[in-house]
Amino acid sequence: MSSAERNQSPDADNDIQDPQSSDLQPQMTVHPVGGYSSPMHMYPFAPGLVPPQxxxxxxxxxxxxxxxCxxxxxxxxxxRPCLRxxxxGxxxxxxxxxxxxxxxxxxRGPYKKRxxxxxxxxxxxxxxxxEQPSMPIAQGVPQPxxxxxxxxxxxxxxxxxTSFYGQFPAPPTPKPGDAPAYYPQFYITPIPPPHNGHSGQDPEQQGYPQPAQFYPAFLPYAPQAYGPYMVHPHRPDGQMPMPPSQYSPFPPPFPKPTSSTGQVDAANVNGRNDHGQGDQN
DNA sequence: GTAATCGGACGGTCAACCAA
DNA sequence: TGGTTGACCGTCCGATTACA
Structure with missing residues (x-):
């Protein structure tokens, strides 16, 4: 497979911190027209609005x-902790x-001229x-x-x-060195159904939203300090004070027990122990 | 069928380079 | 001095392999 073909993967790179991430969004309609990491597949297009590739x-x-990870x-x-x-656990x-x-x-050698x-x-x-997908502007969306x-x-x-959106102007672009600013944002987050198994190859996808089983809910979203899947725990250091089962709106993590104790095998979770960068020299 | 492994493509960073 | 370039290094996609 060529790299170009690799990049065509519709489910590649679901950026977790991106509110548009399909990891966290109800997949209402799958449209493989989105970019590599774009959220384009999350929302249906109105008839006649399906954009070209x-x-x-x-x-x-x-x-x-x-x-x-x-x-x-x-x-x-x-x-932190990350979703995975x-x-x-x-x-x-x-x-x-x-x-x-x-x-x-x-x-370095002399620069090559174009x-x-x-x-x-x-x-x-x-x-x-x-980096804007050639998606039609949502109709009737007021923009400040x-x-x-x-x-x-x-x-x-x-x-x-449209009243779900645009309640706040776009966040100011942070400048290098600026502390991450909490800025009120709202996005739709799925309320997951009871976990009843999963399918699919990637274990990272386990327990993620299934279409047509979610209700839109709104959570404040502040980047960096806590993920969109958790409620702000009022920790200035951004660390999570609560066990995952208490803050995650997703189902409790369901690590695969590898022993009779039910403990997750950290080695399995960690995956390989080598792979180049592992040496950290 | 599911989970783990891992090769390698890809992205981000930033210091060296270079023209204005 | 500020923009450009490109090498370095980290991330993680997705094919392959192993396992239950």
Whole structure:
């Protein structure tokens, strides 16, 4: 499979911290028209509004995966404990991995000029168009005139009451070094059904929303400090003071017991112990 | 059928480079 | 001095393998 083909995977990269993430959104209608990490598949298009194939958006990564996800090479999220660790019942082991220091002083050869093009147009004009899926603007969505245009995928999905959205202007763009600002945002989060097994290859998908079984609910969402699947625990350090079963609106984690004690095998959760970066040299 | 493993594509960061 | 470039390093997709 080519890398381009790999990128066509409709379920690749469901960015957990992204409110649009299909991990956390009711999958009302699957439209494989979304970008790599776009939420485009979450909302139905009105008839006649199905857009042409947009360019794939980029996969988004967390800045720092937890040690467990890192070892398992699985998707992590910014919350601590991360969703995966919560699910496996190893929330207390969910800590940021250490990143090794970058090499400095590496000499570089002369820069290659873009053939026949001036430098000014080098990266700037080949930069992908703003990462906006070519999705039709949701009709009738009021956008605060003092705010930047709302990306279509942040607008109310077609068919949703527009009053659900736009209660707050877009959050200010944080500047480097700024502390993450809590900004009131609301998004639809699924209320899961009782867990009754799962299907699918990826264990990360276990217990995730099943279509047509969810009720929209609203939770305040503050990035970084806590994940969208949990309620703010009033911890300034962003750590979770409660056991997962108390804060997660999702079903209690259902780690696979590997022993008669019912304890999750941390090794299994962690996955491989090698795989390159594991050496942390 | 499900879970674990892992190769490698991809993304983000940032220091060296370079033109203005 | 600020923009550009590209190497480094981390993330995690998804195919493959192992297991129940």
């Amino acid at each position: 947009p360019p794939r958006s980029k996969r988004r990564q967390v800045k720092n995966a937890c040690t467990n 890192q070892k398992a090479c699985k998707k992590c999220d910014d919350a 660790c919560v699910k496996y 190893i929330a207390e082991e969910c800590v940021d991995s250490q990143r090794k220091e970058r090499k400095k002083g590496v000499k 053939d026949g093009k001036d430098r000014a147009g080098s990266s700037a004009d080949h930069v992908d168009a703003p 005139s003092s705010s930047p245009p709302m990306p279509p995928y942040l607008a109310a999905p077609v068919g949703y009451a």
